[in-house]
Amino acid sequence: MKLIITLLSIFSLSAIAPVQAAERYIDDNLFIYIHSGPSTQFRIMGSVNAGTPVDVKQWDKEAGFAQIEDDRGRVGWVDANYISETPPALTQLPLVQQELEETKQVLAEIEQSNNQVLLDKAHTIEEQGVQITNLIAEKDLLTQEIDTLKLSNETLQTRLNNQSEDVQMQWLIRGGAVLGAGIFLGLIIPFLPRRRKKDPHWT
Template sequence: MKLLIFIVLILVSPLNQAKDIQYVSDQLVITLRTGQGSTYQIIRTLPSGTKLEVLEVTDTGYARVKTEGGTEGWIRSQYLSPEPIARLKLEAVEKKLNKLKSENTGLRAETQKLRKQRHELESKNRDLLARVKAAESELSRLGEVAAKPILLDKENRKLQQQNISLEKKLQMMAQENQVLKDRSQREWFIAGAVVLLGGIFLGLLLPKIRWKKKSSWK
């Protein structure tokens, strides 16, 4: 804490400037007069800690100064201090600390806001990933559905080829069957002719055999 106050004091200390800036030292009230001495007219009173611009310092122990409002006059130089009084330093430190606290509060709020935004983005990212996965699954399903007509067409063509082949085989079998039928009919016809001829031959031959037997018996 002491180190922080020391740093803040350094920050609020006046920088090297062209103007000679000094402060009314720890006195209750001093007078700003029109000249160097207590006999001169009082322009105004200056409380301790008043910031003044030193315009001139004399060997008589007086300094010509100008207030922040632009009023010029003379005061005793012994009442001037190049550093702000302790009260002003403390006020400056407190002001700086309050500013730092305010900035810290703002940073915390900003950090909380960023964390909330990060959580929202992570949630949106998860949602988008789920949507992408669902879209990929749907695309795969549609691809399968789209591929089915192609597969069915190929299968249909294959079945058509098989059907044509079977029809050819059936035609060949029908032709072979017809040939077999024709052959069977010819064979039956020949067999019937043979039987008929055999019957005729036997019909002619048997009477002769009987006649010969009768002749031999006589």
């Protein structure tokens, strides 16, 4: 009988294993009760709110309880199912909301910056479009002026050619007239009567 009691005691002691102190958190329940021993049959010492950081002293795997020390310095046993290594969502929610707001702010700034860049590009494209339109209009105007100058040049060249032909014709006519007059005089002069000289022997 004593042997059985000794074996049960050893087994109970091995089931309650001390652990190195580590910070854990009470899970998402609103609160859990702290008991004086590793069971709900032990006296309730108080309660711990969700998200409270606690130090785990030891685990009773058989009973499913953990001995903890809360932020008020109380040492007692709680249901191990409500012990978590990460902060519960209830306590992380404000941080997540803050990060969400910061992310929204950054995205809004990026969007505003992108909109400004797009607006500047659109304005630049519009200005370039106006400049291109003006350059095309100037090119068309210069083309018209060049065509007008070409036409005027051709007209002047035609007049100059006509004047040159007129001058040549006038010179030809004048030369022909002079030549005709010379020929006429050459033909007429021999037939003109000459004055006879007085004979000195005549008295």
